[in-house]
Amino acid sequence: xxxxxxxxxxxxxxxxxxxxxxxxxxxxxxxxxxxxxxxxxxxxxxxxxxxxxxxxxxxxxxxxxxxxxxxxxxxxxxxxxxxxxxxxxxxxxxxxxxxxxxxxxxxxxxxxxxxxxxxxxxxxxxxxxxxxxxxxxxxxxxxxxxxxxx
Numbered sequence: 001x002x003x004x005x006x007x008x009x010x011x012x013x014x015x016x017x018x019x020x021x022x023x024x025x026x027x028x029x030x031x032x033x034x035x036x037x038x039x040x041x042x043x044x045x046x047x048x049x050x051x052x053x054x055x056x057x058x059x060x061x062x063x064x065x066x067x068x069x070x071x072x073x074x075x076x077x078x079x080x081x082x083x084x085x086x087x088x089x090x091x092x093x094x095x096x097x098x099x100x101x102x103x104x105x106x107x108x109x110x111x112x113x114x115x116x117x118x119x120x121x122x123x124x125x126x127x128x129x130x131x132x133x134x135x136x137x138x139x140x141x142x143x144x145x146x147x148x149x150x
Contacts, residue, residue: 003085006073010066010089014096014113017103018058019043022051039108059112063093067120090117 019038023030026047030038034045040059044052070089074082097113099105 007088007092010092011096013062013066014093015100015102017100019055022055037108056112060116063113063116064120066093067117093117
């Protein structure tokens with residue numbers, strides 16, 4: 001039962017639309033500006049590099065924190081079941097970002113959240129490969145982030 005609550009909490013944490021929150025704090029409706037996406041790249045376009053980086057960091061935190069909680073609750077020494085729960089927790093945060101319940105299931109692309117969730121596992125090479133795969137699936141270019149991060 002506690003594992004289901006952990007995964008549900010991870011989904012709800014992933015659903016927090018930090019891009020929309022940051023933009024609303026500046027009087028901008030992010031869904032009507034730029035690409036219409038709620039992620040850090042569009043925040044960077046609409047509000048500038050500084051706020052785009054803040055949003056990227058917040059999106060990474062919402063992927064990292066649930067994974068760290070899951071890792072603290074379930075050490076990897078216990079076996080493969082715990083690793084599957086880690087995977088479900090990380091997946092729930094990513095799905096929460098892409099399909100947030102708070103925004104009628106229309107969210108971002110999940111780049112920062114998926115990057116942080118995979119990094120939390122401590123497998124840098126696998127994280128880079130996963131991030132590359134996700135970029136390929138959603139056709140999301142790192143150049144968009146780099147453009148405003150310079």
